[in-house]
Structures are given as structure tokens and as C-alpha cells.
Amino acid sequence: MALNISTIIVFLVAVLQLTRAESWELIGYNGTRDNFMAVSWENATQLITSGFINGNMCVVFIWHGFMGTPNTQFVPELVDAYIKKGCSPIAADWSSLANPNPSPNYWQAAANTETVGKEFGEALSSMTAAGLRRDKITLVGISLGGHVCGFAGHVYEILTSFKLDRIIALDAAKPGFDPEIFRCITSTDAHIVLAIKTDPYGLGLCKDYGTHNVNFNPTSIKQPGCLGSLTGPVTTFSNSNLTDLVYCSHGRAARYFVEMLLYNCTMIAKKANSTSEWVLFAKILKYTICLIRDVVLGNPGNFYLTTNAYPLYGKGEDGTYPAF
Numbered sequence: 001m002a003l004n005i006s007t008i009i010v011f012l013v014a015v016l017q018l019t020r021a022e023s024w025e026l027i028g029y030n031g032t033r034d035n036f037m038a039v040s041w042e043n044a045t046q047l048i049t050s051g052f053i054n055g056n057m058c059v060v061f062i063w064h065g066f067m068g069t070p071n072t073q074f075v076p077e078l079v080d081a082y083i084k085k086g087c088s089p090i091a092a093d094w095s096s097l098a099n100p101n102p103s104p105n106y107w108q109a110a111a112n113t114e115t116v117g118k119e120f121g122e123a124l125s126s127m128t129a130a131g132l133r134r135d136k137i138t139l140v141g142i143s144l145g146g147h148v149c150g151f152a153g154h155v156y157e158i159l160t161s162f163k164l165d166r167i168i169a170l171d172a173a174k175p176g177f178d179p180e181i182f183r184c185i186t187s188t189d190a191h192i193v194l195a196i197k198t199d200p201y202g203l204g205l206c207k208d209y210g211t212h213n214v215n216f217n218p219t220s221i222k223q224p225g226c227l228g229s230l231t232g233p234v235t236t237f238s239n240s241n242l243t244d245l246v247y248c249s250h251g252r253a254a255r256y257f258v259e260m261l262l263y264n265c266t267m268i269a270k271k272a273n274s275t276s277e278w279v280l281f282a283k284i285l286k287y288t289i290c291l292i293r294d295v296v297l298g299n300p301g302n303f304y305l306t307t308n309a310y311p312l313y314g315k316g317e318d319g320t321y322p323a324f
Helices: 005-017 075-084 106-129 144-160 241-262 275-281
Strands: 025-029 036-040 059-063 088-093 137-142 166-170 192-197 212-216 268-272 288-290 301-305
Touching: 059 075, 059 144, 075 088, 075 241, 106 144, 137 144, 137 241, 144 166, 166 241, 192 241, 212 241, 268 275
Parallel strands: 059 088, 059 137, 137 166, 166 192, 192 212, 212 301
Antiparallel strands: 025 036, 025 088, 268 288, 268 301
């Protein structure tokens, strides 16, 4: 009897996982990126018990995606932005598992999100037991990192009987997760799951997976500014123009989110039941939210906006209307 491709992939990555030796670590920052403390995930509580991270402040865990590191994919910019907001950012370094050999090995990296997510959930449980306040925790995941955060939230609830407050997925990755071969982030993984969706026609999930689903430029296949030639100025995940062209819209989620953190209400989205409703009735739809200030428990749903092609990307109130 023939096996379908999904079964074959799951079997192969399961075999590969049996030989996994790599681990990952958390890098906490105190006041500046130059002042950091790195610990293995098994020793995550050291960030709290040592006093390096103040467990009573907002603490943000930032996860890079496939082939990323804590120094790429806008992780440094996110760290700096959260420091400016008075938070304690903690960047995860799972680079050996997000870019496993033989490189590139996307399917193994996708499979690793479940193992690493489980371990992260266990680490969070230990950290809250050591004094980190659960209501001060935010998880931010870029692409594959979004699925790590989702599974961690799920595991954390199993271990503690409490939900995390907030997970922010920056264009959670589609391949391997829709259709679901590996466990996909869901709206139940935290009280608030904010989905920033920028590449639903490409590498990002098209389906709604958050309590709040924010759709950027949903009537366009590519994000504005990502439609250039191979020799154009597009830059996101690497210096290769070909790679940039492929990843540009996917990587815009992190770019947009950095701007949301640094600038007050440059990005405003309008609530609608669907893209078509937003396109047809944007002028009479009234409910808008300022990103990310107004993303709270009382207003879940789907939200839509347009952006500029280059920074500042936010268009304010003008962005609540479709661009034709």
C-alpha cells in the first residue's frame, strides 16, 4: 500500500529526531544589547534567580525563524525596541535546530518546533515558579518561531493549568503546518494570540490562527515594496537579492512589528468579517484598532490595513482603507 507524502515526511523527520544532540539557549538583555546573559534552556531560571532579569517587569521572549540567529531576521531591532519600552527582552538561540544539517533542511527545522516548543514550555513553567510573573510574559515568534511559541503556550497550560497572556506570531510559517503535518499555532495557545499576516499567498499561513488576525495589504499578492526586480533594493533575511525577493513579504511582518513598537499608532487597522467585506464596506465600517495598543481581550476578530512601500510603513487612518 502506497504511503502518502505527508506520512513519509513525518517518518523521516521522526527518525532524524532520534539522533538529535543540539540544544538551545536563552539570551537575556538588561538595559542594552551589550549587557547580556546567556543560559541553556535547562538553566533558564538563572535569569530570574540571579536578578539579571526583573520578573516583575514586562518580559518578552523573541524567537527567530528558519536559518535565523539572534543577530538576524530583525531580532536585534526587536530587542532594542522592547528595551526602549522598558521591558526585559530575552532572545532564543535555537539556530542549530532552526538550520539543521545538512543545510538547508527546512523539514527537520519544522519538526524541531515541537521538541523545542515543549522544552520552552517547561522552561517557562520553571521560570514562573522561580518568580517570573505570568501576566508579564509575551512570546514573539518569527515564522517558524511562531509555532515554537504556540506549542510552548500549549505545554505551559498543561503543566500549570494557566494560560500565558500573549503570543505574537510574525507571519507564522505555512509549509508543513497547513496542511498540518507538524503542530500549528492556534488561537487557544494564549489568552491573546496576535497573528501578523503578510505573506498568505507564499510562506505564511493563510488561515486564521489568532484571536486577533491582522491582515496587511490583503488584496495584493506581495507587500508594497516587494515587487521589485532581482536587482532592486529589497532586503530582508539575507544579502542575496534572489532570497530577498522570495522572502520579502514574509519578512515584512517583523519590519512592521518593529515600527508598531517604536511609533505610536502609525498603523491602524479596521475590523471586518472578511477581506471582501473590508474592500466593499471600508467606508462605513467603524471599528478600528491602533496596533498594538488596542489588541486586548475584549476585541478579537479579523483586522485589515494597507501600508506604504517604505518606512514609515504606517499610513495612520488612511491605512484603514483598501488601496486600488
